[in-house]
Amino acid sequence: MDRKGIFRKRKPPLGSVPGTLSIDEESPFPKISLIEFDRDYLKEEIIRNVENLASVISATDRVHWIDVQGLGDEATIRKLGEVFSLHPLALEDITNVPQVAKVEEYDNCLFVCLPMMRMEEDSVVYEQMSLFLGETFVLTFQERYGDVLDPVRNRMRRNSRIRSMDNDYTAYAILDTIVDNYFPVLQSIGSELEKLEEELVESISREKLKDLYLMKQKLAQLRRLVWPTKDVIGRISREESEYFKDQTVLYLRDVYDHIIQSLDMLDISRELSSELMNLYLSSTSNRLNEIMKVLTIISTIFIPLSFIVGIYGMNFVYMPELSLKWGYPVVLIVMGVVVFIMLLFIRRKGWFRK
Amino acid sequence: MDRKGIFRKRKPPLGSVPGTLSIDEESPFPKISLIEFDRDYLKEEIIRNVENLASVISATDRVHWIDVQGLGDEATIRKLGEVFSLHPLALEDITNVPQVAKVEEYDNCLFVCLPMMRMEEDSVVYEQMSLFLGETFVLTFQERYGDVLDPVRNRMRRNSRIRSMDNDYTAYAILDTIVDNYFPVLQSIGSELEKLEEELVESISREKLKDLYLMKQKLAQLRRLVWPTKDVIGRISREESEYFKDQTVLYLRDVYDHIIQSLDMLDISRELSSELMNLYLSSTSNRLNEIMKVLTIISTIFIPLSFIVGIYGMNFVYMPELSLKWGYPVVLIVMGVVVFIMLLFIRRKGWFRK
Amino acid sequence: MDRKGIFRKRKPPLGSVPGTLSIDEESPFPKISLIEFDRDYLKEEIIRNVENLASVISATDRVHWIDVQGLGDEATIRKLGEVFSLHPLALEDITNVPQVAKVEEYDNCLFVCLPMMRMEEDSVVYEQMSLFLGETFVLTFQERYGDVLDPVRNRMRRNSRIRSMDNDYTAYAILDTIVDNYFPVLQSIGSELEKLEEELVESISREKLKDLYLMKQKLAQLRRLVWPTKDVIGRISREESEYFKDQTVLYLRDVYDHIIQSLDMLDISRELSSELMNLYLSSTSNRLNEIMKVLTIISTIFIPLSFIVGIYGMNFVYMPELSLKWGYPVVLIVMGVVVFIMLLFIRRKGWFRK
Amino acid sequence: MDRKGIFRKRKPPLGSVPGTLSIDEESPFPKISLIEFDRDYLKEEIIRNVENLASVISATDRVHWIDVQGLGDEATIRKLGEVFSLHPLALEDITNVPQVAKVEEYDNCLFVCLPMMRMEEDSVVYEQMSLFLGETFVLTFQERYGDVLDPVRNRMRRNSRIRSMDNDYTAYAILDTIVDNYFPVLQSIGSELEKLEEELVESISREKLKDLYLMKQKLAQLRRLVWPTKDVIGRISREESEYFKDQTVLYLRDVYDHIIQSLDMLDISRELSSELMNLYLSSTSNRLNEIMKVLTIISTIFIPLSFIVGIYGMNFVYMPELSLKWGYPVVLIVMGVVVFIMLLFIRRKGWFRK
Amino acid sequence: MDRKGIFRKRKPPLGSVPGTLSIDEESPFPKISLIEFDRDYLKEEIIRNVENLASVISATDRVHWIDVQGLGDEATIRKLGEVFSLHPLALEDITNVPQVAKVEEYDNCLFVCLPMMRMEEDSVVYEQMSLFLGETFVLTFQERYGDVLDPVRNRMRRNSRIRSMDNDYTAYAILDTIVDNYFPVLQSIGSELEKLEEELVESISREKLKDLYLMKQKLAQLRRLVWPTKDVIGRISREESEYFKDQTVLYLRDVYDHIIQSLDMLDISRELSSELMNLYLSSTSNRLNEIMKVLTIISTIFIPLSFIVGIYGMNFVYMPELSLKWGYPVVLIVMGVVVFIMLLFIRRKGWFRK
């Protein structure tokens, strides 16, 4: 979620051979786990020797979900590429993160990549999820350890409906869960925004302007992440790719609905933030008006008075008024009248109204 | 119509099995009513045992409208799902409100959901209407008791045209009535906006700015609710789904026209509110100008005068003017001339013009 | 052209039977006139008994234009609906004005409705024109007496080209004339805008801001009326509906061109009004700058001077300068120097430049 | 290029017969010239008797370019219409200028109209070019004498490639040259804008605001003229109308590229002008800030000082400070301290920084 | 990257024969180099006699990349045109730079032109790359010496995968490398923008406003350059032009992804710059508010005080207060009370809060 990451995207050297992997040095060593199941059978295993997977996934009547967490070892990634016959460009897309969400149909599998997000102690944790759906396997790659997919694993263990379905249903379940997890992120941002709104309605300050500014940046970025997933899920839920059965496509349309709702929430937040900026600006100029009204009222009343008292502070020898008995009280009365007239004038201008 | 509801949407637990119902605890217990009729026959009944419905709707020559008000009991909703063979994802959409308006064609029925709105004592009451149109039934689900459909029920009772038509016409009548009820809501907001307009043209204040701000929020939200219904009705009025007969499609196009008019009204209101914001802002700066003009006029006239009287308030021993007989009147005349010149200057600047 | 009319649209009761007519109480009683002609024959007649029309329009080799002005009698409208076999929804669209411009193809005729406008003493007179084109007739409904179609009637009487053409050409002639009459309305608004522009370039005021605000409202509304006619005429000039012959379609494309030109004019006016608002706003802040420059120049010069004279107005017993012979002239010279320095400073700031 | 021309478009009387020509009274009498050529032959001729053209253009193996400059005589235009069998609506489009650029395929020829522009002494000269491409002729109509087509005529005379091509290539050459001539117009406006930019960066003034305002108007209008030509040329370069051979279509795509470049230039100018407006506005408020800083600095320093000296200008009999020997110098020192504190305060506010 | 270049585009004379080359006088003399290779063979050669190329490229089993750097000699360009049978319009597009990025399929080859950019000491170096892909050759034209393609040349020399592929793969490698080089340019601009952002958050000034203004111009221009490449690469990666094999099309889609990412980065930068402008403006008005608050606080406190002391500076003979023993202290106390009240008033207004 760090904006600067976008301008400083790590890339393989310019003009390098296609398929060049740019491994992030901070990415952890790949942990590979396999869940293999059918209706009556479930095995969970940590894979240490990638080559063994070749024989495992040859079993066509079981679902195999191979989940790779961490991209920190090029050799492992390449070996996985060989075992699953992944296209070099797909391997590149896995490691050269972040990619814009996309779907690509290769000869032996469907490739989908999209952002995976979750809240972790008030900040958004983001990583790219790359998913391959083949005839006999679902293969997922994550940038870092930890994900949002434990509910899916538990459904597999609980012997629920997913156990009697095929690989494509597992792929759906993963995609659905990832998209479902966009909501809490968006809700948290929506709440922050509402808090800011309440504060802004109270009073205005430079700090809040900066908060608002940063919030708008965050929203723009989130939108840029989530928006392309609409096309990605839209395409696989329409085109009836051979990798997703007709029955599952109905479920993908449900995922699509959720993306639409996410984008809706995002747009509401974006509009809200724009309106808040407007509110901020008009509050500022409202405030300036009020400040200037006070200055002008004070000045309008006292500047003429000061002039009058200035006149009778002059030291001319021949100023007949000065020696009049009623001079002073008359001047006081005149000033009272001036004040009264000025107050009337100000009142007619409506400056006493809030 | 509460904006916050959008950021705090109640959801089933993340990653739960598709078809998980997230029942709102405040939703009342389902009241199920049946209206069964043909040209010569009409029966209204409160259904207590859902299973009886299976045999009722097997009668193919009658219209059956089963209306479920309240979603507060999962068992009832699930049983209805079984009796009418509703898809688990559709059941989910009924209870996990609010959904974006949508239409989905399942194997045995057409599913439409869209917002139902009405005015109740100056505030908008909103709930989601979910409608299933099958061969022999129309099944509707509402979040809460009470709706806008009494005119439809009365037309059935009055033996009007609807009695000689099929299930699809009843579905049309329901959709039409729901969409017709968008108008009073929009009219009420339009009127509020016009009142605000009149007030703003009168005078400006911080309060009205906030009112305007809230109005814009409301309008943005309404648009987001109503906009997707355009596609929904557009699709069923074009695609000639097998559930709507050709004859009825003509009527659906009329509903479509009404949605277009609603969106038109909304857009007029939105433009009006934007223009009002502009008007507010330019009024504010207009006002500042006027305030500053007054301050500047007063200052321009009196500050130089005060300087002059200040000169003759100095206590120098040798100030020949002070002892001159005509000193005082000459200074008064000089000040008169200064005032005259300043007034000319101000006049030429055009600051006396409004 | 009254904006409020839009938020207070007269509607039949919510949820009423489709085909319910909502007759405006102010609408006059229908006047029905028939023009029947072919190349060698022309008859104009006021129709009092609607039922006679059935036999009249059975003559297939003549053009029949039945023009109904005023919708104030439901019975007449309904009887016309029967004689011409109009669909109840079409009847509804005739009376429940204003409709968004639309075209609908029914079994026995084509239905087009669009706005008809004309200038009448500096204000826009608006009503809805509904036109039915059947095999043997053109049937038009207007909300009120009076229209822009006299040139068409005269062409019929003058034995011009229209006399040797078919019903569809008469329909074209009517549509063309209605669309042609958008121009004077738009021109009049364009001229108003240009007058406002000239005034705004001269000087700025709150009044003109309101004028501009109202003008923008007017333009937004006009655009909303005219914009849908683009699709309406576009569709009948493309789709080669069976009611318009190929030859006439070429003429309809000419009408389409005119609508494009109207929308162009509207958009020019809209852009102009937006730019005027910008101009207004920047003029206002320009002006504020100028006002504040004057205030600041006056203050910058005189406030320090007033301070200096204030010093020598103090009544300390021991102020040696006071009794110096040259005290007074020296202070005058010092003040002159202060003024000179201040003027230099102001000049360098560029505040004397316009 | 005169904006007002658009709101005051000369039109035939409203509702007149299609094909009514609205001849501009200022349009000169038509001058008709013919260039007839093939590879080995070239004849240039001034045509006085329009009827002769009928036989001329019957020669199918030669190119005939008939160029009509000036539309000031209805009879001539009509006679040309007869000789070339032009549709009455096309004749109307020739004379009722300006039309939005368009292409129309008639039975015997293709009709294209588009704007022709050139710079003439710092101002844009605009007229409408109407072009008919038939089997054996190219017929062009211009509003006024003089055009940009001399290079095309010279290429014909010079026996260049155009001499061995067909009528469609001549039509292409004309269109290409017209579109090429959009560049100098756009360049001239671009340069004006850059000059304005340089001036605005220097200093701001009301005059430049008006210049910018007028420039934006001009650009909006130019875009409105040029934009529709994109569709026009796009259509004839795609649709392979029978009047343009495949080989020539490749050339038309080149023209299309040039229009895209023109629109690009226009959009750059438009963005530039918008940014300039922004720059103007923020410069204005920057400036106000600076002015107010000066006023506030002066006031903050001198108003408290003036108060202090005012105190000791009071004439109370019992003011012990007044008779103190050190009263005056102490007050001077106190005022020095006040100034120092105020300067510190101002410095900390950052008001001395630019 | 110089904006003015766009308004002053060098063009062949208006209306000149299609295929007229407008050679830039500053363009260097063409340097032509050939790389010829297959899996087992590689030859690099500087070509001096263009005619020799005809026989070289007749070898169908090798890849030939002919790279022309510099367009400064029309004869050479024309001779190349003959040897490779290039269409005159394509030759024109090579030399009449800059063209909008485009792809055109000619009879014997595919023509692609697009911008090539690289950073050279903090400034963007831009030139147009024109590429022809034929059956047996890849021919590239550059405006100037030097490019970003050395990595491609090295891959050829290193005997990597490219050596066993066909001409279309070499074309892909060139396009990919050019597009990859958009990133560093965009990153550099992104960083500049972030630096500006940090500065703006610190303090505001006229200089930074101009920097921001120039940055927005730069971004608008870059977008205009890069945007059309999306269509160009999109088309060749979809349409399966015969010049690109199916296998290579997959690689072109990867290039397309990179363009999407570039446009994404551009849009992020554009939004950022817009938000910065907003931030600038609201900071300015915030600042004005603060300045005016200080002025108003000072004035509100001292102007009334100055009036009071002014009263007792009047020289009336009969002012009883003046001779009271407690007159002076009482006035001081009164003024203290006034200050206290004013401070309360200011505090309640919230002007002491930041």
Ligand SMILES: [Mg+2]
């Ligand atoms: Mg690469």
Ligand SMILES: [Mg+2]
């Ligand atoms: Mg992870």
Ligand SMILES: [Mg+2]
């Ligand atoms: Mg989901």
Ligand SMILES: [Mg+2]
């Ligand atoms: Mg998309």
Ligand SMILES: [Mg+2]
């Ligand atoms: Mg959106």
Ligand SMILES: [Mg+2]
């Ligand atoms: Mg779910």
Ligand SMILES: [Mg+2]
């Ligand atoms: Mg759902």
Ligand SMILES: [Mg+2]
């Ligand atoms: Mg309800």
Ligand SMILES: [Mg+2]
């Ligand atoms: Mg309705």
Ligand SMILES: [Mg+2]
């Ligand atoms: Mg939609």
Ligand SMILES: [Mg+2]
């Ligand atoms: Mg209707």
Ligand SMILES: [Mg+2]
């Ligand atoms: Mg809209």
Ligand SMILES: [Mg+2]
């Ligand atoms: Mg109705």
Ligand SMILES: [Mg+2]
């Ligand atoms: Mg009428």
Ligand SMILES: [Mg+2]
């Ligand atoms: Mg017309």
Ligand SMILES: [Mg+2]
């Ligand atoms: Mg439309």
